[in-house]
Amino acid sequence: MDYKKLIKVALNYRNRAYSPYSDFKVGAAVLFESGEIYGGCNIENASFGATNCAERTGIFKGISEGESKIKAVAVVGSLEELTYPCGICRQVIAEFGDKDVKIIIAKSENDYIVKDMNDILPGAFTKSDLGK
Ligand code: THU
Numbered sequence: 001m002d003y004k005k006l007i008k009v010a011l012n013y014r015n016r017a018y019s020p021y022s023d024f025k026v027g028a029a030v031l032f033e034s035g036e037i038y039g040g041c042n043i044e045n046a047s048f049g050a051t052n053c054a055e056r057t058g059i060f061k062g063i064s065e066g067e068s069k070i071k072a073v074a075v076v077g078s079l080e081e082l083t084y085p086c087g088i089c090r091q092v093i094a095e096f097g098d099k100d101v102k103i104i105i106a107k108s109e110n111d112y113i114v115k116d117m118n119d120i121l122p123g124a125f126t127k128s129d130l131g132k
Contacts, residue, residue: 013039
């Protein structure tokens, strides 16, 4: 898997962040099993709760285009320290990926760590808990 390519996409989408309230830019790149990559940025709102994170923007773009399974998600927030996906995004990634989905948490193309989904959301509540 080409982690550097995913980080490059995430960095590009980070520039598209709409974050006038937090001034915190986040970019994400979501690789689906088809091989397609969907980029996303955070999109804030004057009604703060309506904000959408970069990861979910990318995931929802892919799912709405007919994608079904996530293989990897790269995220770039702060360029000074690693920014992990928020709890809501972890839950949404868990909905569309297996426990071994790769989460690439990056500051740059050369400065990143890779985690398995299960490392950052152990014991996830999923469709199997609902008998689905
Ligand atoms: N944010 C993301 O886009 N992804 C995360 O995983 C963490 C938080 C955004 C949401 C909001 O626009 C800003 O960062 C500050 O919370």
